[in-house]
Amino acid sequence: MKNPLDSILGTIISGFVLTLVLYFVVKNFILAGV
């Protein structure tokens, strides 16, 4: 599989996906029950 960081578009899409992943991890796991 091609490394998404080899293209500018792949890098930007990876950044948006990582934003969503981190947001849901923080909201639903780290801050869960607080």
Place this chain on the structure above:
Amino acid sequence: MDMVPAIARWAHFLAGITWIGLLYYFNFVQAPAMKDATADGTAAGISKHVAPRALLWFRWAAVLTWLAGAALLGANFVPAFTLQAGLAGIGVGAWLGTIMLFNVWVLIWPNQKKILGIVSATDDEKGKARRIAFLASRTNTMLSIPMLFFMANGMTHKALIGL
């Protein structure tokens, strides 16, 4: 003392714009231009005159951004980095910024020194250095997207994003 957070925030923005602006310049402008410039034999000018100056501002702006950010967090520094309630959003941003600072000084700059001939390296070492520096720079471009989301919203707009 009341002015410290205001000056720290100002410095954080000034240095951060310089740092991330140059990061985007490297990724969106210089790296693609280097391919074309290498093809027509004009890459030496970029390597000799442009890249070293851009890297100088880039790496020191990264340090100033981090220091001003730490000053801005003040007493919230440890609670933010340990993702305590109310500070988890800015804490994630701070962690991403810290990882990016590490990439600048440990992966990008030492390898760029080999690529640009500031330190001696064989062609094989330069080839490896080019790939490591490229991937570290692209990683920082990717990380800048969530970093800016959490930085921009983590403190003043945390209710808006529910963190």
